[in-house]
Amino acid sequence: MTELDPRLRRLQAQAREWAAEMRPYALEVDADPDAVTRVAHLPALARVAALQIPPEFNPEPLVLGDQTYYLMSASERVVFFEEGACADLGMMLGSPGGPMSGVVVDALGSQEQKEWFFGRLLARPTWTFFALSEPEHGSDAVNMATTLTAPSDPDGPARLNGVKRYVGNAGRAEFGVVFARTGPGPLGFAAALVDASTPGFATTPVRTIGVRGAGLGEITLNDVELAPDRVLGAHLRPSRRGMAAWLRTFNLLRPAVAVMGVGVARAAYEYVLAERSSLRATERLRLERMERAIATTRRMLRAAAAAVDHDPSAGHFASAAKATSARLAERVTLAALDFFGPGARLEHPLLDKLVRDAGSVEYMEGTSNIQRLGVFSGLLRGAFPPLQATLLPTES
Ligand SMILES: Cc1cc2nc3c(=O)[nH]c(=O)nc-3n(C[C@H](O)[C@H](O)[C@H](O)COP(=O)(O)OP(=O)(O)OC[C@H]3O[C@@H](n4cnc5c(N)ncnc54)[C@H](O)[C@@H]3O)c2cc1C
Structure with a gap:
């Protein structure tokens, strides 16, 4: 669809x-x-x-x-x-x-x-955080260093320790989800509900070039106490609440993150349309190419969204779409600058902002290299049958 x-x-x-x-x-x-x-x-x-x-x-x-x-x-x-x-x-x-x-x-x-x-x-408009990335562990979240330590006394609180970085709305959020390790191995992960008012929880803003409204920040967790009922999925089998479960969840989120690249690209395209009333023939052609690229990526994304709605483990389509969308946002916003001459970034602050915002799409919810790894693992699992068929030698 x-x-x-x-x-x-x-x-x-x-x-x-x-x-x-x-x-x-x-x-x-x-x-x-x-x-x-x-x-x-x-x-x-x-x-x-x-x-x-x-x-x-x-x-x-x-x-x-x-x-x-x-x-x-x-x-x-x-x-x-x-x-x-x-x-x-x-x-x-x-x-x-x-x-x-x-x-x-x-x-x-x-x-x-x-x-x-x-x-x-x-109850009222409230901000939340989703704290996964760390200063040394963005793409390789599997090796995260934040720990959730079980209580020594069975009735006591668990404790969270670690640092999360590039977390959206970190400073304005009242509560959210923190991802942590509970031990070694593929089942040693937990996600927990954390209240920002808990002692030991602190945030500092991270200055960014683009998407400043996102309010990225660093969260420090210093012996943050956590009641046992705040650990998500305690009622589920360990295999249903660990990293594999998180990956299925991230698949559901990916198309919505990816489409933000289409939105930014469209904003730049529409800016050119609105601000350049007369276009030379070559410029018209360039603009048409931009429009086609946006429409193609949008179609890809809608198909990827339908795929994860149908099967949340089918995230490889969304990975392909996310990598395409990040590239689209960067290329279209930069191409839009060319319509306004060498002073474009100074004379058109909105376009300048769009170029800066576009760069962030690459990093949200996994960089393009990480998405390519996702696409490749999908290929290995035979998740792209038509493409795979074209790669395989035909019997004659
Ligand atoms: C606007 C914005 C909002 C964000 N919001 C949140 C949020 O709310 N919560 C949160 O937890 N995080 C958030 N992030 C962080 C984001 O998830 C990370 O930036 C992202 O996962 C990449 O991690 P990193 O920045 O540490 O880069 P790195 O992982 O250090 O990557 C640097 C470069 O190395 C490449 N690379 C890394 N590993 C490999 C590999 N195995 N193979 C090939 N190349 C590789 C990457 O592709 C990239 O080009 C946000 C980021 C942005 C920009």
Whole structure:
């Protein structure tokens, strides 16, 4: 499914309307990331905070005509987030709610943990964090150094120690999910719900060139005490709550992250259309090529979203789409500069911001090299039959 059905078209129209209200604040948030909290009342941010909550916990879904939306499927998210990222990627990433941590809680949490997490999100617009990356372990999260140590006294608290870096909304979040090691081996991982007010929890901002609204930060965990009921998935078998389970969850998230590259590329393309009223023939051709590249990547992403909605282990399509989308965002934003001459970055601050934002897509949810490894492992598993068939020698 790559063309939108009427239901998703309706969602797209609503998202586009909300996104238009975000756009005027893009440069303000770029200059001052804290401005995100001042614009959190905008429907695109406030409403999204109360979405991405499973139906059993969400009494206030988005209702458009006779259709109800929870923004829980990858197919809905790619439609919605393209519009948000096209308006402003930093603001979209800086919106309240549980866009990433909520997916983990939904997949691994017990009934009580879900009530705790989603109940707090519904009470009022609240930011959350998803703390996986570390200063020395970004791509190789498997070797993370953060530890969750079991209590010596069975009734006592567990303890978290370590440093997480490049965590979105770190300084403004009230709670979130921290990923840690509980011991060696493939089952020695745990994800836990952590309250930012717990003693030993501290954050410092990380300055970034782009997506400043995302409020990236470092989280230090110094003997942070954790009640046993805050460890996600304790009710599940170890093989259902460890790294393999996380990877399935990340597959669900990947199309929505990847589509942000399409949103940024589209913003640059639309900027050229709006600001250059007359174009030479060669420029028109270049612009048409940009438009085609955006449309092709969008189709790829929608197909990848449908694939993970159908089977959450089918993340290799989304990996291919994520790598394509990161490259698209960089190429299209840089190509857009060429339409405005040598002073483009100074004279067109919005375009300059888009170029800086585009660079971040490469790093979110795994770099292109890591996505290529995902595609390759999919190939080895025979997950791309038509392509594989063309590579194999035919019998004659
Ligand atoms: C806007 C933004 C938001 C983010 N939000 C979050 C968040 O909310 N939570 C969170 O936990 N993290 C977040 N991150 C961090 C992100 O997940 C990491 O930046 C990413 O995983 C890469 O890790 P790294 O920066 O340490 O780079 P590294 O892993 O050090 O990679 C550096 C380079 O080495 C290459 N490389 C690494 N390993 C291999 C390999 N095995 N084979 C080939 N090449 C390799 C990479 O492709 C890359 O080019 C965010 C990042 C950005 C930019």
